[in-house]
Amino acid sequence: MIAKKKINIYDVARIANVSTATVSRVLNNKSSVSPETRRKVQEAIKQLNYRPSAIARGLVLKHTKTVGILATDITAPNYARTACAMERELFQIGYNAILCNTGGSIENNKTYLQMLVNLGVCGIICIGSVFKNTLQETLMLSEFSHVPFVLSHCQIPADNTYSVVIDEMHGVQLCVEHLKEKGHKDILYVKDADTYSGERKKAAFKENMARLGLPITDKSIFNTYRSFEGGIAVVKEILASGARFSAIIFGDDITAAGGLFALKKAGYKVPQDVAIIGYNNSPSSICCDPQLTTVDNKTDIMGNLSVKLLQTVIEGKETTRLLSVTPELIVREST
Amino acid sequence: MIAKKKINIYDVARIANVSTATVSRVLNNKSSVSPETRRKVQEAIKQLNYRPSAIARGLVLKHTKTVGILATDITAPNYARTACAMERELFQIGYNAILCNTGGSIENNKTYLQMLVNLGVCGIICIGSVFKNTLQETLMLSEFSHVPFVLSHCQIPADNTYSVVIDEMHGVQLCVEHLKEKGHKDILYVKDADTYSGERKKAAFKENMARLGLPITDKSIFNTYRSFEGGIAVVKEILASGARFSAIIFGDDITAAGGLFALKKAGYKVPQDVAIIGYNNSPSSICCDPQLTTVDNKTDIMGNLSVKLLQTVIEGKETTRLLSVTPELIVREST
DNA sequence: TACTTTTATGTAAGCGTTTCCCTTTACTTA
DNA sequence: TAAGTAAAGGGAAACGCTTACATAAAAGTA
Known part of the structure; x- marks a missing residue:
């Protein structure tokens, strides 16, 4: 560490032979500085390689x-x-x-x-x-x-x-409508996060299912934690629950990827036997096989x-x- | 926006009936402040909900x-x-x-x-x-x-x-040794980034192949850009080049995922026909099917x-x- | 010409901390 | 008891900047 004396606005003022006020003015592009003076100051700044301290500036500017x-x-x-x-x-x-x-x-x-x-x-x-x-x-x-x-x-x-x-309402709506178009009726939703958008998506799911006249039961919504393992776990739970389903919407791609993994292991073909939708359009969604349909949230x-x-x-x-x-x-x- | 007068160390000093120096001392846990005074000051601080300005502090402390x-x-x-x-x-x-x-x-x-x-x-x-x-x-x-x-x-x-x-040397070494153990001889390396570690890995690949007596030719190393698409593109290039290979090491998981995708599309079975190794142990690596062998870099x-x-x-x-x-x-x- | 206005610049007072350097008071110790 | 030491706390400078205010010179204006 070379002990380098930090040069300040006074140094610049001295070299340029003006006051600190003037230096400050050219620094901040204020008006009323003659071209000649401005040039002098800029030269001094360059010569000294001066950089104003953001801290000092912050102190006065609040x-x-x-x-x-x-x-x-x-x-x-x-x-x-x-x-x-x-x-x-x-x-x-x-x-x-x-x-x-x-x-x-x-x-x-x-x-x-x-x-x-x-x-x-x-x-x-x-x-x-x-x-x-x-x-x-x-x-x-x-x-x-x-x-x-x-x-x-x-x-x-x-x-x-x-x-x-x-x-979120619209995002989930797109999912449900897309699935309905593909002929699905028994659609499940997997909530994987106790966050604002997690709640919103869940609510949106219920609402849209109802709106489109699709069945919604106490086995329509499952909970887990957002991760590959969480996806595996929830699919096991779904399978064990005996819920009817031909499509699952997940709250996140990585959870969906885990779910996909478990589904395939259990002998299901995706999308033939069951359709899957992820969420967030993350890099992972494209790595899955089959690649995940997902929601890009811009x-x-x-x-x-x-x-x-x-x-x-x-x-x-x-x-x-x-x-x-x-x-x-x-x-x-x-x- | 409520115009809230920012309270400062002077306010605290006034309320606690001491000097700013003393307030500063208790703030910074300096010695030589009597317990009684310290208590008074702390009380004033709490009462005023005072928080020292990091900026002002920064100015004097540099x-x-x-x-x-x-x-x-x-x-x-x-x-x-x-x-x-x-x-x-x-x-x-x-x-x-x-x-x-x-x-x-x-x-x-x-x-x-x-x-x-x-x-x-x-x-x-x-x-x-x-x-x-x-x-x-x-x-x-x-x-x-x-x-x-x-x-x-x-x-x-x-x-x-x-x-x-x-x-990196060790990481790539692990890859090459693992592949050799599995019986692979014709191993390819895909470099996907012009960075420090990209270069290092490439060099490590060459060195380790040589050390283990594995063949290395002008068709052993391919270049692309780090992305799913980059992986697809480079596999196409590899296939077109007529290079012999039974395993590919990629510089990153996402590129490997793209490569895997292209390989499967081209009719190759992984890992039976060709083995693949990714790098970085990213979430994507676990989403692939088959899941990617990869290097975790801690x-x-x-x-x-x-x-x-x-x-x-x-x-x-x-x-x-x-x-x-x-x-x-x-x-x-x-x- | 004598005035007002504009432009260019300098002076110095803050901004909110920390800390050096004192002073005061209390306590030791011979 | 007198001198010395330590502890507690205050005053004020300093950190590097911006800007309100003051001033002087230049430029209009009647």
Whole structure:
């Protein structure tokens, strides 16, 4: 570590033979600096290889030009892609992104939220259901409500929040309609996450089945945990339950992949004997054999919209509180 | 937005009837504060719900207690998991993590690097080959060499850097030996990324084939791009080339999955006609049918070690410059 | 010409912390 | 008892920037 004296705005001012105010002005592209002076200053900056300290700037401005992204699990391809899209978009409009992976624990969330605020972020975007419990969530967020934030892939029953969500209702509707068209009647739904969208999809399933006049019984919906193993386990349970079915909709591709695996092991042919639909259009869905029909929920658009929404909130403009994006059914070999 | 006056250390000092110096002392657990005073101050802090500004603190301390993680592509499960592990570990030892997804362009990298420095990070960890070109990389990093940094999943030919890498040589060795044991002689390698580890793996392949006395010709190594489609394309190329082979090692699972797909379409049975090995033990590898034999490169350990290494560098202690972790072969159905 | 306005620049006061350097008080110790 | 030491806490400078205010020069304007 070479002890390198950090050069500051005074050094630049001295070299350029002007005041720090002037340097600051050229730094921030303020008007009323003569071309000649501007040139001198820029030269000095280049010569000294000077970079303004974001921290000092943050102190006086009361904010750093950054926004925090709080993600429950960056390991989920879906969230990872959304986060990437946000990052790109933010970068585009001059913001830096601080990505935090909370793992979903309430304690972690609170700590990270606090840290982001202390760090002077201009806004916060939460990806996914940040807290497990919605009440908790509402309370928690109200504590930080003085900093603009938007919820992505999630929505909570509080009227002071902004969210952009995927239209789960529509996504599931596409699945059910597609299956019905293919002649299926006995359709099962596997819920694999206790999150906002998990609940939404389940509700959407019931509603759409009813709407299309398809049978829905107490053996229409099964629960498991999101993973390959979870998929295997739930299929075993389904088989053991004696439920009638010719198609299964899973809440996520990886769970669907596990289910597919178990189904094939049990002697079922997919899609001949049973059709399968996954969710999220993750890389895994394309690796399955047969390749999974799945729902793409437009992670890029989600990310972009979230950022746009946050921007308007930051700028204090009026805007709608809820943005909904329409997912798309990707039909492949499993149906 | 409620205009909430941010309360500061002066407010606390006033309420607790002490000086700001004392408040600062209890904040930082410094000695020589009487229990009585400490209690008073803590009470005031609680009463006002005061949180010290990380920015102001950063300004005087010359650093915020954060480290930057520069990742080429957070969308790659491998890197995502490493980043998560780092984040957890950093959080553990009291650091905040700023995760940046650069997309790999030189321009982006430079900008992000600069931003991190300006933000006062204590250190930087780069995941993956940050720059495409190694020379560039060396130059670039030397420009930022006054802030401690470590390279993860990458290593460059400069003697002032610290890296933790996966022992690619060993990983590929495991693959080749495993294949040889299974009776394979004509083994192909598909390189799918122009990165540090891509090059390493290719070199390791050649070396191990030679060491084990297996044939290596100008049709032993093929190139493609990392993706499902890339896998399909390269298999078509292999088939068209007339190369002899009974096994293929891919540089990544997703490419292997594409290759598997193409192979099956072409009428090959896996593993009977041809064995396949992927790399990275990603979720996709388990979704394939047959499930892919693959190499797990210990993302958690990589993450943890990177952080530990960075910590010792930050603390200025002597340490080894290169840490190498040993990957593990996960044998599944495709071999 | 004498005035008002505009433009270009400098001065210095913050922003919210930490910490160096004092002072005061209390306690030892010979 | 007097001098010395340690503990507790305060005052104020410093960190590197932005910007309100002040000032001076240049340019209009009647």
